[in-house]
Amino acid sequence: MDWTHNLTAAMLALCLIGLLFAPVETDAFIEREYTIREVLDACTNIVFGEVKSVDKRRLRGVVTVREDVKGECGMKEINMNFATGHYKRGTSPEKLANILKPGMPIIVFYRQHYGIDSMCFVDNTWFQMRGYTTSRRTTGSWWSFTHIDAMMSRTFDGKTKAFQKIVREMLAGKMWVGAPENAVKLLVLTGNSTHPTWSQVQVYTNTATYEYQALRATKEAGKRPIFYESTQDRKLANLNEADILWVGYEEISSYGRYLLSPETEKKIRDFVKKGGIVIVTGQDSSEANPCGTGWLQGKLKGVESPPTQHFAVTEKGNSLFSTPNKIESGTIFIDDAWKEWNRRDEILATTPDGNELVVGARKHGKGLYIITSLRNDSQYTTTMNKALMANLLHYAVGRL
Structure with missing residues (x-):
């Protein structure tokens, strides 16, 4: 199964070199x-x-x-010049000037390098700014507005003060921030053996795999909301806080190497025994x-x-x-599939000849293993497996 990785790895190594707040002429973050x-x-x-002041005449x-x-x-x-912004559907300098009001709380996210690339948030609105300076003490210079980014509402859409609370908690290391009491907390182990997503707006810190993005569509x-967190850390430090662990493609075994430590194996077995899936x-x-199957x-x-x-679906599947x-x-x-399953396992699908396991479930203690042979190694295969x-x-x- 590993031969498909080589060309993809070479291509993505060249592509994923940009910055999150890239200075582009088209609307960012839309992919x-x-x-x-x-x-x-x-x-x-x-x-x-x-927001200290807004000059609607001078923008x-x-x-x-x-x-x-x-x-x-x-x-x-921070001085902001709105007059430099795009005139497009959904964004204009005048629209931003009308949104902003003195006294409004605002969050300014930015990356400082040869200049400043910034994404700002104020009550249900994201907008992008650019600063052209090499100094870290930039009071007095003017940042240039580019556009309001409506697609960033997929990341967060709400009030600024609520978002500030979320940002503060996440920076403090808290997981599943904002999850309601009835939410399903899902931890996804991914990103060690598959590559991050690619887009025209390149992302410096991108770790989101196609598998993770496909999952997050659910x-x-x-009737229970699902809240996701991803990790590349095979130690699974936050596993006990989760309800479900999704082990991504080739995160256990890749290129003939077994990748889980005895400590992680035991942690997974204990997690299932106590009721996790x-x-x-x-x-x-x-x-x-x-x-290897020490985790099982x-x-x-x-x-x-x-x-x-x-594949062939069984009656139970x-x-x-x-x-x-x-x-x-x-x-x-x-x-690559599985053989020599336990007679008490729930066999949900097999290869057409019935000799290999495609999807099966195994109870352990209060919890459950769901074992599959899904090939989520690329954007195309993952998209096909998304449903x-x-x-x-x-x-x-x-089954929780």
């Missing part, structure tokens, strides 16, 4: 939804401020810096090096299989392959 964590990680500085404004919440900006005020299951996607196996309670053997799109999406053989991508991934989340939430 995909960015997480709040990506925005925070991309910033050298985050400022909580207050200018001044923001008073109230607090440095990340980095030290060295500024008491906002709720069983673990969903495992495709892992690398060969005849010489089948995927009981025996199972990983086997090298030819890539295929075909009918609901999984029909709710909420109808999934038919030939519409997904699978690869089944949503079904797996609905199935898992129904």
Whole structure:
């Protein structure tokens, strides 16, 4: 299964070299939804401020810096020139000048390098600014407005004070910030063996894989909202706070190497025993090096299989392959599969000959393992598997 990685790795190594706040002429951030964590990680500085004044005639404004919440900006005020902004549908200098009011709280996210690339937020509105200076003490210079970015509302849409609370808690290391009491907390282990997403607006701190983005499209299951966090840390430090662990493509075994420590294996087994659910996607196996199963309670053997799109659904698997999406053989991508399952396992789908496991479930203590052979190694294969991934989340939430 590993031969497909080489060309992709070479291409993405050349592409993912930009900055989150890129100085582009087209509207930024439109290719995909960015997480709040990506925005925070991309910033050298985050400022909580207050709009001091707005000059609608000259199309200018001044923001008073109230607090440095990340980095030290060295500024008491930020001068903003709105007149430089784009005139497009949904954005204009006059529109921004009418939105801003003296006394309004504002968050200024920015990255300082040869200049300043900034994304600002004030009550349901994101807008981009640029500063052309090399000094870290920039009071007196004017930042240039580019445009209001409506697509960033996918990252956060609400009041500034509520967003400030979220930003503060996330910077303090809290996970699943803002999740309601009935939310399903899902931790996704991903990004070590697959590559981040690519877009024309390149992202300096991008760690979001296509697998993670596909999962995040499912906002709720069983009338319960799902809140996501991703990690590349195989130590899974926050696992005990989660309800579901999604183990991404080749995060256990890749290129013939087994990647989990005994400590992580035990942590996963204990998590399931106490009631957690673990969903495992495709892992690398060969005849010489089948995927290790120390993370699993009981025996199972990983086997090298030819890539295929075909499978057979068992009677027990009918609901999984029909709710909420109808999934038919030939519409997904699978690869290395599993053999020698336990007779007490729930077999939900197999290869057409019935010899290898495509999707199965195994109870352990109060929890459940859901083991799959999904090949989520690229944008295309993950997009094809997206509907089944949503079904797996609905199935898992129904078993909590």
